[in-house]
Amino acid sequence: MEFRVVCGGLEACAGEALVLLLSDQATLADGLNAPLQGLPGGASRKAGAVTILPTYGLLPVERLLLVGLGEEAKLTSSVLRQAAGSAARALRELGVVEASWAIIASGLPATDEAGAALAEGLVLSGYRFEDFRAEPEAPHSLTTVTLVVDDDEAAWADALSVGRIKAECTCLARDLVNTPSNHLMPADLAARCVSLAEAHGLGCRVIDQAELEGMGAGLILAVNAGSDAPAAMVVLEHRGGADDGPVFGLVGKGVCYDSGGLSLKPSDSMAGMKGDMSGSAAVIGAMCAVALLELPINVTGVVPLVANLVGPRSLRPSDVVTALDGKRVEVLNTDAEGRLILADALTYATRDLGLSPVVDIATLTGACTRALSPVFAGVFGADEALVGQLRAAGEAAGERFWPLPLDDGYAELLKSTVADIKNITGIPSGGASAAAMFLASFVGQTPWLHLDIAGMGLTDKEGPCQPKGAVGMGVRTLVNLLLSESRTR
Secondary structure, three states, X not given: XXXXXXXXXXXXXXXXEEEEEEOOXXXXXOOOOHHHHHOOOOOXXXXXXXXXXXXXXXXXXXXXXXXXXXXXXXXXXXXXXXXXXXXXXXXXXXXXXXXXXXXXXXXXXXXXXXXXXXXXXXXXXXXXXXXXXXXXXXXXXXXXXXXXXXXXXXXXXXXXXXXHHHHHHHHHHHHHHHOOHHHOOHHXXXXXXXXXXXXXXXXXXXXXXXXXXXXXXXXXXXXXXXXXXXXXXXXXXXXXXXXXXOEEEXXXXXXXXXXXXXXXXXXXXXXHHHHHHHHHHHHHHHHHHHHHHOOOOEEXXXXXXXXXXXXXXXXXXXXXXXXXXXXXXXEOOOOOOHHHHXXXXXXXHHHHOOOOOEEEEEOOOHHHHHXXXXXXXEEEOOOHHHHHHHHXXXXXXXXXXXXXXXXXXXXXXXXXXXXXXXXXXXXXXXXXXXXXXXXXXXXXXXXXXXXXXXXXOEEOOOEOOEOOEEOOOOHHHHHHHHHHHHHHO
C-alpha cells in the first residue's frame, strides 16, 4: 500500500472516493472546503459506523464515505485505528483501489500516534492468509491512500511510514502463526528467520540441536525429546546503538506444536496448538520492524524452537532435568513446557549475552486467560516503571496488558522435595503467577518483564482490523516499547 500526504483542501483529493473520519462534534465543513456543505448530513458518528454517499458532482471523486469516530472526548489511537479499518473494508467491498482520506476532529492524539494508527488500521484490515488455498480469493485491494492535512505534511508522512512498518510486521507474525505446524517445525522456522534476517539487515545465528546439547540447554532438549525434528534456538540482532552500549532483549516462546506431551491435551484443545509459537512470531516481527525503522538502539531477539510431541523418548511426569544454569527441575506436568524452554532461553539471554532489560512473551498459561479473559494479556515484573512503559506501549497499540502478582509466596509453592524447583505448584489456582515466578528464578537481577498472551495468539472472531485466525499479538506493543526506549537513550 502506498501512502501520500498532501496539504490543502478538497482540491487536493484524488482517486475514486473520499473518506472523512468524523468525531461527534465535527461538522462536514470543518477543516476542509465549502462543497461539503451541499451534501446531505445525518450520518452516524458512532465509532466505526460507515455511511456511503454519492457526491453529486460536488467533489472530484465519485463516492464519499463518512466514518464515525465516536465521542471526541474518548478519541484515542485505538478508536482511529478501528475506524480506519472499517472504512478500508468498505472501500474494498466497493472495489475502490485509490482513495483520499481526511480526519475531522479536534483533540486528536499527537500526529505520530494518529498517523501510525491510521496506517495500521488500513494495512491490518486488508490481511489475508491464502498460502494453502488451491484457488486463492482475489479481493479488491486498496493500493493508494492520499491523506489530506492542513499542516505538518512531513510529520504525517513519517507517522504513516512508521505505522505501515508496524502493521506489515504484524502481518508477518500472523503469517507465521497461521502456517500449519507440518510446514513450520523448528528447522523450518529457523530457516525463515535466516531469510528474514538477510532481507532486513539483521544479524542471525541458529543454535542447532548439537550446539544446544553442548551448551547444556537441558530444558529445551527435554521438551523436544518426543519429536523426531531437532530443536533449535535463533538469535536475531539489531545494532543501531553504540558498539559498547546496552542491548535490549526480547525472548519469545517457540513451541511449533504443543500436544501437551505425555500430559496429553484433550482432543478439542489440539487444533489451535500451531499457535503456541505466537510469542516467537511476535519477537521475529518486532525485530524486523526495529530493523526497518533503523532504531538507534541495540536489540537482540532470542527464540527457542521445539515441538512438544509424544514419542518413545518423551519427557515423563516426575522426570528431573538439568537447566542451562545448572538448576535441577522436577517436571510434574509436561504440558507446562513453555516455561521450561523459556527458562533456558532467559538464562542464555541474561547470563550469556548480557541483555538488559529483557522482555519475554509467550502463550503460557490457561490460568491467565481464565483470570483476564481475552480482554487483557498479563504482564509480570518487579520494575514498576518498566511495567508502566509496557502498558502504555500496549494501550497505544490497542493491545491491553494488566499486571498480575509476582511474589515470593509463589516461589514457596514451587519448591520441590527432590530437586531445586518444580515446574508447577500442583494446586489449581494462581497458575499464571506461579509460571511467572518460575521464570523469575532464571533471570537473576536483570530487569525483566514476562508477557502472558495465552488465548490471544489466535481468534475465531473477526473485527475491522482482524480476520479470523492469527492476531500477531504483541508485535506493535514491543515495537512501541522499543521506540520509547530509543527516544530516551
